Amino acid sequence: MADLSLPGQDGLSRSISETPPTHYILKIQSFSQLTKHKIERYTSTDFEAGGYKWKLVLHPNGNKNKAISDHISVYLLIAESNSLVLDTAENGRRFHQMKPEWGFDEFIPHAAFNDSANGYLVNDTCVFGAEVYVCQEKLIGKGECLSMIKDAITYKNTWRVEFSSLTDECVDSKPFIAADQKWKIQLYPRGKGSGVGTYISLYLTLAEPENLPPASRIYAEFTLRILDQLNRNHYFGTANYWFSASHSTCGWPRFVSNGYFNLPTAGLLVKNTCLVEAEVVVHGMANGL
Incomplete structure (x- = not known):
């Protein structure tokens, strides 16, 4: 194991090991996205x-709050910030409410990370990991x-809403499919x-959130529109x-004011009908291993 000390980072050090991380791994596919x-x-x-x-925190373009731009920044974050923890390793760090995060502002230079000869980024896929030792206790990883997702597909759905028939506090559109997930407006x-x-x-909402595994997350870019039926x-x-x-x-709780929505020249409500459109692009998914 070779030592690669990083001066100026509160005495933290890094090293190279052939052993995979014990407690957590984060695999990222299509890292460039x-x-x-x-x-x-x-x-x-x-x-x-x-x-x-705990949580693993990654800044792929460097931690901008620390003025880092040419390195990847990686940190360990304690999820229960009211807990007081002292890592018992030789270079242990105390995590608490005032300091819940420790790690490396300059974990690895982008040049070294992106060089395929080093093996860190292969076919735009990489793996980060974490090992955390508290009181020498080991838990299952x-x-x-x-x-x-490269070249993510844009999905659109248009919903016709008859305002004269609305009596409920909240009304939902029919479910529609975007990136193999059911959504509703x-x-x-x-x-x-x-x-x-x-x-x-x-709002945009998952139509069946209960069917999504607890560790799964979907990163989506979306646009909600009320269409102007007169002037576009x-x-x-x-x-x-x-x-x-x-x-x-x-x-948005304040998507559009009632005054503007009901303005005849705005074209949002025509013959007591409005057209609501959702445009959804799913750029990534995180799933448990």
Whole structure:
């Protein structure tokens, strides 16, 4: 095992080993898509080691908060920040509420990582890992695979809403398929949360979140529109979100004000009917190993 000390990083050191990580692995397919879609920080699902829950944090383009741009930054984050932990390894670090994250601002230079001769990135696929030792306790390992999608397909669905027939607080579109997942548009005609009474609220949601494994997440870019039926000046919002079984909905409580929506010249409500469109692009999926 060769020592590769990193000066100026609080005494942290790194080394090369032929042994795979014990507690957690993060496999990333189509790694280049992280940069393409400007994903500056990726946080893994929880894994257990030493009786605590942890996350692996990756900055593929470097931690911009530390002015890093030519290295990959990698950190270990304790998921239970109210816990006080001292890693008992020789170069152990104390994790707590004020300092829940430790790691390497300059984990590996991009030049070395991208050089296929080094074997870190092969066919645009790489594997990161973590070993955490607390009180010398070892637990069964866990991992996930993040698969980014090249040339992702854009899916569209249009929903005709008859406003005169709306009596419920929330109405759902019929489910539609995008990237092998069922989705729905949710509309709150009288608003939700901060939009109650003065705005129309609009959301994209997984239609069957209960069927998604707990460790699975879907990274989607989506646009919701209320179509302008007169002038084609459509009213829209765009967002990126990691959808999961526990976080299955994303949208806007203040999507459009009632005043503008009902304005005859706006073209959003014509003959008491509006057209709502969802455009969904799934750029990646994370699944447990």
